[in-house]
Amino acid sequence: GQSLEQPSEVTAVEGAIVQINCTYQTSGFYGLSWYQQHDGGAPTFLSYNALDGLEETGRFSSFLSRSDSYGYLLLQELQMKDSASYFCAVLFYNTDKLIFGTGTRLQVFP
Amino acid sequence: EAGVAQSPRYKIIEKRQSVAFWCNPISGHATLYWYQQILGQGPKLLIQFQNNGVVDDSQLPKDRFSAERLKGVDSTLKIQPAKLEDSAVYLCASERDRVTDTQYFGPGTRLTVL
Numbered sequence: 001g002q003s004l005e006q007p008s009e010v011t012a013v014e015g016a017i018v019q020i021n022c023t024y025q026t027s028g029f030y031g032l033s034w035y036q037q038h039d040g041g042a043p044t045f046l047s048y049n050a051l052d053g054l055e056e057t058g059r060f061s062s063f064l065s066r067s068d069s070y071g072y073l074l075l076q077e078l079q080m081k082d083s084a085s086y087f088c089a090v091l092f093y094n095t096d097k098l099i100f101g102t103g104t105r106l107q108v109f110p
Numbered sequence: 111e112a113g114v115a116q117s118p119r120y121k122i123i124e125k126r127q128s129v130a131f132w133c134n135p136i137s138g139h140a141t142l143y144w145y146q147q148i149l150g151q152g153p154k155l156l157i158q159f160q161n162n163g164v165v166d167d168s169q170l171p172k173d174r175f176s177a178e179r180l181k182g183v184d185s186t187l188k189i190q191p192a193k194l195e196d197s198a199v200y201l202c203a204s205e206r207d208r209v210t211d212t213q214y215f216g217p218g219t220r221l222t223v224l
Contacts, residue, residue, distance in 0.1 A: 033212070042114075042201060042215035043153065087152050097166060098143075098213060100152030 002026040004088050004101035011107045012078055020073045020104045022088035029090040032064045032071045035100075038084045046073070046086075075106070083108045112136065114216035116202050122222045128190040131219045135183070135204030141165075143213065144177055144187050145201040153201055159185060189221075197223045 004024045012018040022032065031050040035043040049055050049064035049071065061074040075082055088101040115134040123129050135142050140161050145153035156175065158165040161182040170177070174193070179185040189196055199220050203213040 040220075042217050043213075044215070045212040048212070089152075097155055097158070100154070103150070103152045 002090075002092060002099055004090065004099065006086075006088060006101045006104045008102070009105045009107070011109065013109050014078055014080060016078050017074065017076045018078060018106065020075070020086050020106065022071045022073070022101050024069050024071075024088075024090065024101075026069075026090070026092070028093040030093065031091065032062070033089045033091075033098075034060075034062050034073045035087045035089060036084050037087065037103075041084075043087060078108050080108050080110065082106060114202055114204050114214055116200075116216035116219055118219055119217060120220050120222075122224065123192055124224050125194055126191040128188065129192055129221060130186050130188045131200050131202075131221075133185045133187070133202030133216060135185070135202070136214055139205035139214075140182070141205050142179060142185050143203040144185070145203065147199045147201055147218070149198070156187070192221075192223045194223050197221055 004022055006022050010018055031048055033048045034046040036046050037043040047055055047057050047062040049062050052064050052066055054061055054063045059076045064071040085103050085105050087103045089098050091098050117132050121129055142159045144156045146156050147153045156170045157167040157177045159179045162179045175189055177187045199218040201218045202216040
């Protein structure tokens with residue numbers, strides 16, 4: 001089936017670096033996206049990897065390795081406002097449908 | 111540019127009642143999606159429209175859920191009759207940026223079925 005697994009929760013302190021992993025058991029997708037969702041808010045787009053390797057956008061970076069069926073989101077210089085849920089998502093060739101991962105709740109402490 | 115609008119933001123109903131949600135996508139966006147997000151889970155696609163035609167409704171429980179997008183702009187999602195397990199946030203999203211596969215989400219409607 002098509003599934004994307006993430007750790008359910010990650011905690012860290014302000015200023016730290018945290019990595020949120022996304023492993024999948026599927027193939028045939030355009031790329032891996034990451035979305036951020038604050039409590040009570042809508043998911044908002046963070047980054048996208050079409051190709052293997054690292055994409056950097058400010059404090060956030062995202063990585064994809066299709067051969068390892070694995071990706072991650074790296075958050076640096078953590079701030080309290082980064083406390084949110086983070087979802088990886090892929091768009092599959094065969095269904096043209098965006099499938100979201102299980103989600104990771106990040107809690108940043110002072 | 112105005113974002114995706116949804117209403118109402120919150121709705122509380124009793125089981126077996128009916129409810130409808132409304133979505134106005136970003137102007138000019140041809141593709142519109144409805145997602146169901148149960149607490150603690152990722153969004154699950156219910157239905158996808160391209161203009162006023164349905165592209166994918168394979169995950170829509172058609173015995174109780176219906177959706178329409180008559181003029182290719184606004185859309186409504188209806189549940190009739192509601193069940194306890196329908197308690198969730200219903201998210202509307204519009205257009206996918208083909209370059210980055212970005213979807214733009216509305217604030218959602220939080221439905222509680224008692």
